[in-house]
Amino acid sequence: DGTLNKNGAINEFVILLMEIDGHVEKIHLAVTNLGNGKMFLGHEWLNKHNPKIDWKELKLTF
Numbered sequence: 001d002g003t004l005n006k007n008g009a010i011n012e013f014v015i016l017l018m019e020i021d022g023h024v025e026k027i028h029l030a031v032t033n034l035g036n037g038k039m040f041l042g043h044e045w046l047n048k049h050n051p052k053i054d055w056k057e058l059k060l061t062f
Contacts, residue, residue, distance in 0.1 A: 007033045020051070021062045 012031040017024055027045075034040060041060075052061045 005032060020060060023049075023062050 010030045010032050014029050014031060015026060016029065018027050019025075029039065049062070053059075054061075
């Protein structure tokens with residue numbers, strides 16, 4: 001959205017294998033402080049995979 005990151009510029013990235021419901025994928029993640037969050041999956045990823053999201057239970061499935 002163009003807003004500045006309160007923890008400064010993001011200049012570190014990691015590559016890891018993520019598994020959700022048997023779906024395995026290599027993803028590139030920016031390293032930053034997300035507060036209580038552990039990982040952020042962006043709109044592009046969600047649009048590409050079109051997972052089922054249970055907002056009340058905070059669960060994502062394929």
